[in-house]
Amino acid sequence: MTQVEKETTLYLGPQHPGITGNMMIELKVTGDTVQRAKTHVGYLHRGFEKLMEERLWMQCFPIVCRICVPEPDPNEENLARAIEEIEGREVPERAQYIRVMVLELSRIASYFLWMGGQAGSMGLYTMPQWTVGDRDYILDLFEELTGGRVYHMYIWAGGVRRDLPDGFAGRVRRVLDYLEERLTDYDRLFFQNALFLKRSQGVGVIDKDKAMEWGVVGPPLRGCGIAHDVRKDEPYEVYDKLDFEIITHEGGDIYARAMVRRREIEQSISIIRQVLDKMPGGPVHNPGPNPLKWKLPAGEAYVRTESARGEFGYYVVSDGSLKPRRIHVRGPAYVHGVSLLEKMLVGANIADVSVIMNSLGTCPPEIER
């Protein structure tokens, strides 16, 4: 029997379990192969950037963390650092160390969620049960530190909201030890799983020569063997005092991206241990003026943070008034989830669509904000 070469339109999402979040992909398929793909986003648009123009500077902090749900801390970090740069406010050293610890913890939490999603998209349903359960240990730490499991609102301009509770460092170490031990289980269950290897190697390849030009950032870029990491390129906070390497992997396929993330979990664990060792004493917040009368001098800043999915950037413009003039958010998924995804899905199998989406870490809330 000959295969019918008829082009069919397939709508994937927004209500589809294989889609990461709330977005839609319009696929033109012949047989099992995707010929063209078009992404439709905007289902989660809340108009954050408009809302922030109507808020005081202090009121922006609870808003920005809701931009990226799996990993809210880089948003707070970015806004805080942009404000500090415009204002010229110093941050105490202890606060900088605490910020790095929070950022790395949230990176690990985000990678754990990704592991679950990636395995779930391939049909390995034990992994989500394990990783999401283990991620809760980190969320419990966050809850103790900040009062919230998901949205922390912990980092703010001038430092962090409060100091570490008594004995917190020991509890962090205990969780890290446990997670490190669990990684060997994950290796056996997932990263060495024949099904995973078969479905990831050579699938969803990003061309190394094109990667920079297409605006790929974060683990997908490092998975192409290109060593770029904001933590090294433009060190912020105390990353230049810590000992770590940029992790890369050759190949540019789903397997390479997975291995980069897998090794970065170990690296983050080691970074947090260094932070806990080196953390000095002292204050954690450099207080500013009364938040209700808080005016920033006119100016602008672009700051970037390495989130779990790549470069997270904020462009903040102040016109010297009580409220921001413009805050523009550049989420890493903006490029990954729209233009790059459309290119990568061409020629892919329908079953691989959600695997590729997961491996890019597409997160719709930060595309449309």
Next chain:
Amino acid sequence: MKEDWGREAGNIISNWARKHSLWVLAYGTGCGAIEIPPTMTSRYDAERFGISGMATPRQADVLLITGYLSVKTLKRVIRSYEQMQAPKYVIGFGSCTINGGMYWDSYNTVKRLDDYLPVDVFINGCMPRPEAVIDGFVKLQELIASKKANGWIRYQENLDWYRANQKKVIKNWNMPDYNW
């Protein structure tokens, strides 16, 4: 008299069965979707209450609106809701479904979910914890057992009112009208 008694007993039995197998439509409409994996997986394990995910609207019982609804999503949610088979229940999850919450002055999100869909249970908080989610489901089970979870009947009876509200925000209404 005897027939009524029989119907009553049937209702009690079917409601008892319904409340122990609540299949939730897997549609993460907002940021609340991040607390659904912890609720469903090993730590909180919602499946012990009979709560489980379901991929298609036609087999799902519960529509969980996880957070704010932008107008664009509202259109898809209404479509999904109308595809579901009765009896069906709606849970509003998070403060933003109650009064707009964080996004009270946003031009693109609806403020009161119960103007557009018949909500049986609201869970407040931003984000509600997994315990709160499970508590909301248990509340829904109690309402089902006591025959108070009749949002879908309300929707049928007041369809014109709901439609008018929906068409007020959805400018281009190009969806088929379902006919129950």
Next chain:
Amino acid sequence: MNHEEHIINTIHTTFKSAEAEIQRKGRLLIRLRSDLLPAFVSYLKNYLDFNHLVMISCVDWMEDNQFELVYHLYSYAQKVHAMVKVRLNRSQPQAQTILPFWDQAGTYEREIHEMYGVYFEGHPDLSEFILEDWDDIPPMRRDFKTREFVNENYEWRKGREDAQDVRRTISERYDEKLPQFNNDDKANG
């Protein structure tokens, strides 16, 4: 001479009308006439190694009747960030697309077209991107008042203005006993 000064000197020799300055270490600020923009960014990309288009922002300066487009470019090799700024007339905003140089620029331009109403010449697909069936003025413009829009289009839930104790209301509605909180009964310990 460091990277930044070298780049600025090169820019000044090629583009006489561009005003370039160093904002801080690793960040340049370049102001430019809008018609020179495609030539300028392709020059930055091909000759000065700014190969990463970070994003394109738009700022509404309503008082000056101008839109400001900010092109953020980054050079991985030199670790320098360049913000290229052009000003557009607000009553008829029009710019040229830079899609030939970066594919992902198309997405940013589509969003700016939708949110500000800036028309990009040469862009193949400026269809609606995030919003659906939007018939008001583009929402990110400063003269669009989101609160007025909300008041017109959506219903508020009563009870937001008067901050009464909701615990009592809830307990009355469901005939439940008011839960005791820690600060209520300190004496009971």
